[in-house]
Amino acid sequence: MTATAVETARKPATMAQALGRAMRDAMAADPTVHVMGEDVGTLGGVFRITDGLAKEFGDDRCTDTPLAEAGILGTAVGMAMYGLRPVVEMQFDAFAYPAFEQLISHVARMRNRTRGAMPLPITVRVPYGGGIGGVEHHSDSSEAYYMATPGLHVVTPATVADAYGLLRAAIASDDPVVFLEPKRLYWSKADWSPDHPEEVAPIGRAVVRRRASVPGGRAATLVTYGPSVPVCLEAAEAARAEGWDLEVVDLRSLVPFDDETVCASVRRTGRAVIVHESTGFGGPGGEIAARITERCFHHLEAPVLRVAGFDIPYPPPMLERHHLPGVDRVLDAVARLQWESDWTEGSVG
Amino acid sequence: MTVLEQPGAYRPTPPPAWRPRVDAAPLLPDAEPYRLLGTSAADDVSPDLLTRLYAELVRGRRYNTQATALTRQGRLAVYPSSTGQEACQVAAALVLEEQDWLFPSYRDTLAAVVRGLDPVQALTLLRGDWHTGYDPHEHRVAPLCTPLATQLPHAVGLAHAARLKGDDVVALALVGDGGTSEGDFHEALNFAAVWQAPVVFLVQNNGFAISVPLAKQTAAPSLAHKAVGYGMPGRLVDGNDAAAVHQVLGEAVRRAREGGGPTLVEAITYRVDAHTNADDATRYRSDKELEAWRGHDPIDLITAELRRRDLIDDDRVEAIRQDAEAMAAALRERMNEDPVLDPMDLFEHVYAEKTDQLREQAAQLRAELDAEGQEDRENEAQEGTR
Ligand SMILES: Cc1ncc(C[n+]2csc(CCOP(=O)(O)OP(=O)(O)O)c2C)c(N)n1
Numbered sequence: 001m002t003a004t005a006v007e008t009a010r011k012p013a014t015m016a017q018a019l020g021r022a023m024r025d026a027m028a029a030d031p032t033v034h035v036m037g038e039d040v041g042t043l044g045g046v047f048r049i050t051d052g053l054a055k056e057f058g059d060d061r062c063t064d065t066p067l068a069e070a071g072i073l074g075t076a077v078g079m080a081m082y083g084l085r086p087v088v089e090m091q092f093d094a095f096a097y098p099a100f101e102q103l104i105s106h107v108a109r110m111r112n113r114t115r116g117a118m119p120l121p122i123t124v125r126v127p128y129g130g131g132i133g134g135v136e137h138h139s140d141s142s143e144a145y146y147m148a149t150p151g152l153h154v155v156t157p158a159t160v161a162d163a164y165g166l167l168r169a170a171i172a173s174d175d176p177v178v179f180l181e182p183k184r185l186y187w188s189k190a191d192w193s194p195d196h197p198e199e200v201a202p203i204g205r206a207v208v209r210r211r212a213s214v215p216g217g218r219a220a221t222l223v224t225y226g227p228s229v230p231v232c233l234e235a236a237e238a239a240r241a242e243g244w245d246l247e248v249v250d251l252r253s254l255v256p257f258d259d260e261t262v263c264a265s266v267r268r269t270g271r272a273v274i275v276h277e278s279t280g281f282g283g284p285g286g287e288i289a290a291r292i293t294e295r296c297f298h299h300l301e302a303p304v305l306r307v308a309g310f311d312i313p314y315p316p317p318m319l320e321r322h323h324l325p326g327v328d329r330v331l332d333a334v335a336r337l338q339w340e341s342d343w344t345e346g347s348v349g
Numbered sequence: 350m351t352v353l354e355q356p357g358a359y360r361p362t363p364p365p366a367w368r369p370r371v372d373a374a375p376l377l378p379d380a381e382p383y384r385l386l387g388t389s390a391a392d393d394v395s396p397d398l399l400t401r402l403y404a405e406l407v408r409g410r411r412y413n414t415q416a417t418a419l420t421r422q423g424r425l426a427v428y429p430s431s432t433g434q435e436a437c438q439v440a441a442a443l444v445l446e447e448q449d450w451l452f453p454s455y456r457d458t459l460a461a462v463v464r465g466l467d468p469v470q471a472l473t474l475l476r477g478d479w480h481t482g483y484d485p486h487e488h489r490v491a492p493l494c495t496p497l498a499t500q501l502p503h504a505v506g507l508a509h510a511a512r513l514k515g516d517d518v519v520a521l522a523l524v525g526d527g528g529t530s531e532g533d534f535h536e537a538l539n540f541a542a543v544w545q546a547p548v549v550f551l552v553q554n555n556g557f558a559i560s561v562p563l564a565k566q567t568a569a570p571s572l573a574h575k576a577v578g579y580g581m582p583g584r585l586v587d588g589n590d591a592a593a594v595h596q597v598l599g600e601a602v603r604r605a606r607e608g609g610g611p612t613l614v615e616a617i618t619y620r621v622d623a624h625t626n627a628d629d630a631t632r633y634r635s636d637k638e639l640e641a642w643r644g645h646d647p648i649d650l651i652t653a654e655l656r657r658r659d660l661i662d663d664d665r666v667e668a669i670r671q672d673a674e675a676m677a678a679a680l681r682e683r684m685n686e687d688p689v690l691d692p693m694d695l696f697e698h699v700y701a702e703k704t705d706q707l708r709e710q711a712a713q714l715r716a717e718l719d720a721e722g723q724e725d726r727e728n729e730a731q732e733g734t735r
Contacts, residue, residue, distance in 0.1 A: 034513075060513055065540070066536075066539050066540055066543050068536040068539065068540070070502065070532060070533055070536050071502050071533070071536030071537065071539065071540045073502075074499065074501070074502025074503060074505075074506065074533060074536065074537065075502045075503075075505050075506030075509060075537075075540050076506060077502065077503045077506055078502065078503035078504060078505060078506020078507035078508070078509070078510065078520075079506040079507065079509060079510040080506075081485070081491070081503060081506070081507050081510075082506070082507045082510035082511055082514070082518075083510070083514075084510045084513075098532070101496060101499060101533075102499060102502070102533075105496045105499060106496075106499060106503070109480070110492070111698050111699070111700070111701075112480065112698045112699055113479075113480040113481050113482070113492050114481065114482070114483070114484060114485055114492060114698075115479065115482050115484075115694075115697075115698050116697065116698040117483075117484035117485060117486065118484075118485050118486070118492075119701060150699055151699055151700070153700070173701075174701045175700050175701050204704070255704070256700075256704035256705060256706065257704075257705075257706065259705060259706075260705070
């Protein structure tokens with residue numbers, strides 16, 4: 001890393017820039033790190049996340065591959081078998097599906113299959129989620145599929161600092177990591193600099209983004225991640241006017257799951273709402289709600305609620321605002337948490 | 350006057366000249382599978398290689414019959430035999446240098462064993478005590494791969510990585526005729542050719558994918574022809590002629606090693622046994638067909654050659670037979686020992702470090718095992734007092 005005095009000062013940076021910087025720094029620090037995917041070289045990726053990497057490190061380290069996702073991930077498996085650390089870019093969420101077999105049958109299992117003799121340190125970067133007006137196949141939230149596969153880590157940043165920190169951690173990990181990039185937040189900005197090691201987030205630790213100031217009372221925890229984190233923070237601000245004091249837990253890592261941070265928060269507040277874009281049925285929220293219920297039942301003053309995308313194929317761009325969980329839907333759920341006062345039999349969905 | 354006839358009207362220009370990227374002719378396979386045994390060219394094959402191939406074929410055949418017998422005794426969950434295909438298996442293993450890598454499919458246990466893998470370890474997957482379980486680095490044998498053709502891109506990636514590092518490594522990947530219909534086959538060949546990766550693909554065309562004959566698998570003139578579309582040479586070889594397979598693979602490996610890029614080799618062979626011990630081959634093939642192939646047996650072919658050149662006598666044949674018998678006996682004996690399994694291993698290799706969730710689950714299983722052990726001890730004690 002060539003840290004200069006200028007870089008140390010925090011400056012406005014986008015999540016996209018932080019992600020690119022994470023790969024650049026990882027490649028500079030470790031010659032075995034290779035970036036590969038469709039259009040990642042000369043173009044710098046369709047989102048320009050890999051901009052400049054091919055120029056700085058050459059085609060062999062940042063490679064424009066043929067257009068074939070199974071082939072990209074399948075060859076990355078072989079490269080990792082030979083000691084490289086491939087960082088694979090899937091162009092869009094739904095275009096990662098052709099690579100599912102390689103991911104599930106090999107990437108996730110090679111360590112296990114070989115009794116630890118052959119770990120695969122592969123990072124699979126997947127831009128995911130909606131809210132950017134994409135046409136079909138450009139807005140899927142596929143995290144539940146990845147979460148259901150033992151052997152994979154699944155992480156998703158919501159802040160510029162986490163984007164950098166988690167991606168560095170993912171590339172350094174000896175286990176495969178599915179790195180979900182909330183493309184809606186690519187252009188979100190923060191004052192940030194890569195030269196703050198305290199901001200390198202460990203995989204597997206959630207973070208409380210907003211604390212409830214008066215534990216008990218009308219408090220609740222919003223459990224969320226990725227693109228829904230800013231939505232929840234906004235909802236928490238708005239809820240103050242209604243007399244609600246909300247904690248916001250940003251999971252950052254879906255696998256491994258940080259029960260400790262989530263449950264500590266729910267025990268403080270006594271209520272939980274899980275918020276994500278992905279479908280509710282069979283989605284991550286069901287798993288999270290079950291975990292909270294199993295661990296915090298006696299602390300709960302209301303059922304654990306979910307605010308999720310509808311159980312429909314991701315809608316066309318002109319209708320997506322009706323699908324995506326927004327601040328109002330989160331606030332409605334929070335209102336439904338008043339179990340003692342106005343919750344009546346039969347009002348649950 | 351039409352619009353186009355008016356002065357200054359739009360005149361289409363001819364398209365830019367088109368030329369093929371490479372000359373397709375040298376990539377095309379021969380019309381007939383390449384044969385060596387029984388031809389005058391066989392005189393040039395070294396006696397050492399011929400006898401080595403012969404001995405490995407005999408051992409390989411015996412290995413297959415022994416492993417099949419072990420399924421009948423319940424020692425193996427299943428065994429996909431390579432009887433009839435031993436020439437491909439043996440040549441694939443013997444053609445590689447020590448630093449090279451072999452990428453076998455689920456049927457290629459024998460190739461892995463000939464390459465040096467412990468025969469019992471090579472059967473781990475099929476016995477069911479682990480999913481392959483061996484250390485692939487030890488003999489540079491990738492895990493036997495069950496999902497068809499998915500090992501092919503791995504071979505390409507590994508070969509590519511080795512070349513990037515400046516290492517002299519060739520990867521040889523095995524696939525069946527059915528596997529060539531999978532997308533991963535296509536993607537692997539395409540990547541290999543674009544990257545000029547030092548990799549060789551060997552298709553063992555044994556006529557069937559379980560029950561489906563080649564005619565229902567592909568409309569291509571031959572599977573070797575598929576190479577041309579990717580820009581690599583395709584070679585056709587008699588897959589029962591061990592010397593020919595060894596030579597064709599040898600040339601392909603040499604080419605890859607020298608930076609000439611990948612080759613697709615199609616070996617025409619036959620699966621004499623059923624798909625696995627669990628399959629009923631009489632449903633989809635005739636005795637007549639089977640007999641025709643039995644007449645073209647890989648061991649018979651090479652034996653005839655050795656005899657013709659006077660490179661072998663009855664004593665030597667007997668010695669090799671006995672060696673194969675000893676190998677089978679040792680395998681039988683070791684496979685008849687119950688593997689010692691530790692259920693706690695289930696949690697050991699999922700991640701580099703156990704997640705909190707796996708730690709909890711491991712503790713649960715530990716407790717269950719302890720309770721089971723306690724119960725067993727109590728039962729034993731009761732039996733003792735009775
Ligand atoms: C992706 C995938 N689909 C289906 C199967 C089930 N299956 C196992 S072997 C086989 C036939 C394979 O035929 P071929 O590739 O010709 O190889 P052979 O068995 O003849 O060696 C099938 C369909 C599988 N293992 N993987």
